[in-house]
Amino acid sequence: MTRTLAQRVRALDEAVELSRDRSSAEVVADATAVLKRAGERGAFAGDxxxxxxxxxxxxxxxxxxxxxxxxxxxxxxxxxxxxxxxxxxxxxxxxxxxxxxxxxxxxxxxxxxxxxxxxxxxxxxxxxxxxxxxxxxxxxxxxxxxxxxxxxxxxxxxxxxxxxxxxxxxxxxxxxxxxxxxxxxxxxxxxxxxxxxxxxxxxxxxxxxxxxxxxxxxxxxxxxxxxxxxxxxxxxxxxKAAVSARIAADVTVAAGRLGDELGATTPVLDRRRREPLVQALAEASGVVLAVDGVRDAWKLRGGLATGWPFVNWVARFKPDPLRALRLDQSNRRLAPTAISRTSLPTAGPVQRARLDRGLRELVDAASTGLPRGWAAAVNRAARGHEALLMDRLDTTIAGTDLELDRGTGWWSVVRALQWVLMAAVVAGGLWTLFMMFAPALGLGGLPTVYWWNWPAQFVLLAGGVVGGLVLAGLSSLGVTIGARGKARRVERILHQAVGRVTDAELIAPVEEELDRHRRAVAAVANAR
CATH class of the missing domain: 3.40.50.300 (P-loop containing nucleotide triphosphate hydrolases)
Structure with a gap:
């Protein structure tokens, strides 16, 4: 067997393995028989x-x-x-x-x-x-x-x-x-x-x-x-060429039949099909609820951190949306060996219908022009992980860093100022009470301290109250604006996470199948 013929036989072997369970079982079996005969015929000693x-x-x-x-x-x-x-x-x-x-x-x-x-x-x-x-x-x-x-x-x-x-x-x-x-x-x-x-x-x-x-x-x-x-x-x-000529003819015939089963070209997956599928998966996995939870949690936590201490303690009785959805980062750090899962609701019929339509469009686009067996293989590749897809999305969302610890530095500054202002209120209030009851305690004749023509205790009390309320109001506006920005940021992060799952579980298997078809077409061409 010449080197060229040996290469053709190897190419046919590759084409057979790539076409198995995709092309006609009869055609694959005939090509396998050709390979078997070629190996057996070439193994005999003598010429x-x-x-x-x-x-x-x-x-x-x-x-x-x-x-x-x-x-x-x-x-x-x-x-x-x-x-x-x-x-x-x-x-x-x-x-x-x-x-x-x-x-x-x-x-x-x-x-x-x-x-x-x-x-x-x-x-x-x-x-x-x-x-x-x-x-x-x-x-x-x-x-x-x-x-x-x-x-x-x-x-x-x-x-x-x-x-x-x-x-x-x-x-x-x-x-x-x-x-x-x-x-x-x-x-x-x-x-x-x-x-x-x-x-x-x-x-x-x-x-x-x-x-x-x-x-x-x-x-x-x-x-x-x-x-x-x-x-x-x-x-x-x-x-001594008849043996090689016969094997070469066998390989040509087998490769031709495989080629007829493959078709001439391999479809190219349109990447524009990816985004609607990512969007459908994001909706089905509860990304919208997660984003809303981040927005509300940011407002709640920001309000607790920057609000007026005399009244914002009431907000501590409100449930944290992220903890309710099990999306709180700090909770997971306490149990790093636990499997991260969320409490996001499962996809409803509408979301599942959109996801199924997205998968059908992906399969149709990827299998256009492919023979029936290869089109079925593309469909199996796209839907092979469908049963576990939602679980994979849920764990991915649960394990995604939502970056909730970023952008909160100014909260500490405001909190410190609020405690200073609260201390001023307390000091001003105690000073006022002392001045009121000092005569009764036999401490009369104490001089009154004035700041800006106002009694110092009044300045401390009024300044602390007004300053705390104004600072709380301005901080609330900042927290609200920050919550919107954080929600947009988290939405992008979660979409990227969903996109990675889409690529790994849906797009990559389909592209692998198309690449398999592409390699089979090339192998058949080499075998011919």
Whole structure:
């Protein structure tokens, strides 16, 4: 086997593996059989070339066998109404037993020859292909795919027989290079009749795609053309190319059938199909509720951090939306080994319908132009993880960092200011009470301290209250604006997370299947 042919065989093997469970089981099985035969045929020691003579009853096939081989091993004439089993003749010092065992030819003969043009030739006499015995026809059908070279012996009366042309010659057109058609019994025709018969047979063969098949005439009884046929066989044995030519033809046929199953091109997945699918998954997984929860939680937490301490304690009784949805980052840090899950509601019928429509559109776009088996494989790839898709989305959302600890630095500053202002209120209030009850306690005559023409205690009390309320109001506005920005940021983060799940669970399997088809098409091209 040449290096190029070996590469073609490997390419066919790759195409078969890639096409398995996607292309027709029959086509894949036939290609697998070709690979098996190629491996087995190439494994035999020696350089034997197997040539088979095939023909119809009465064509003179066995007489031709004896004339070519120079033996009388094949029963002819009245002694054989039909050849019942295949017979082999080999030249040399020993029979190629393993090869004949593989061919399963029971009748074997050795022509001793140390130096012969037929050394390494194995010549088979096949049963008649038109035999009334089914076993005989089955033997022909079994051996025709195994031999390296075929010689079809026809006679002037039945060379156009439909059974021969429709069952064998036309289907074997790809093997024309390793086929020879011999018009036997030429001695029964005048020269003009022989020329006319040869021209007619050539026309029939060419019409059936057998332009490369060689055609010659012969009279096995009279010996006309026998020497030429022996010379052609000797050249085939000497060239040692028949085995490779037969395997190459097998590979070409198998690759062609696989190619027909694959189609010529692979669709390219339109990435614009991704965004509607991401949007549908985001809706189905509760991203909208999560974003709303972040907005509300940001307002609640920001209000608690920056509100007026005298009143914002009431807000502590409000439930935290993120904790209710189990999206609170700090809770997960307390149990890093726990599986992160949310409490987001499951997708409703509307969300699931949108998701199913998105998947159908993805599959339709990815399988346009693909054969049925490959389109089904694309659909399996897209929906292979559908049962676990929502769980994967939920855990992904639960494990996504919502960046809630970012953008809160100013809260600490405001909280510190609020505590300072609260301290001023407390100090001003206690100072005022002290000044009110000081005379009763016998502490009269204490001087009053003025700031900006106002009693200091009043400035502390009023300033602390007004300052705290104003600061709380301004902070509330800042928290509200920040909540909107944080919600938009979280929405982008969650969409990116959903997008990663979409790519991993839906897009990537489909693209892998398309890449598999693309590699199968390339492998078939290389095998051809």
């Amino acid at each position: 034997h070339t197997v040539v088979a003579l095939a023909g119809a009853t009465g064509s003179g096939k066995s007489t031709s066998f004896n004339a070519i081989s120079g033996t009388q091993f094949a029963a002819t004439g009245v002694r054989r109404p039909t050849t019942s089993t295949a017979m082999a003749v080999a030249w040399g010092t020993e029979l190629p037993g393993e090869l004949l065992d593989w061919l399963d030819v029971p009748r074997r003969h050795l022509v001793p020859a140390r130096r012969s043009a037929f050394a390494n030739l194995v010549l088979l006499d096949l049963p008649d292909h038109d035999s009334t015995e089914a076993a005989h026809r089955m033997t022909v059908d079994r051996l025709v795919p195994l031999v390296d070279m075929l010689i079809w012996v026809v006679d002037p009366q039945k060379y156009a027989d439909a059974a021969l042309h429709e069952r064998y010659l036309r289907p074997l057109a790809p093997y024309a290079e390793v086929m020879l058609v011999v018009l036997n019994q030429s001695d029964r025709l005048r020269s003009d009749e022989l020329a006319e018969a040869m021209a007619d047979l050539r026309r029939l063969l060419d019409a059936e795609g057998l332009q490369q098949a060689r055609l010659m005439s012969m009279s096995a009884l009279q010996g006309d053309g026998v020497a030429e046929l022996r010379r052609l066989l000797a050249e085939a044995v000497s060239d």
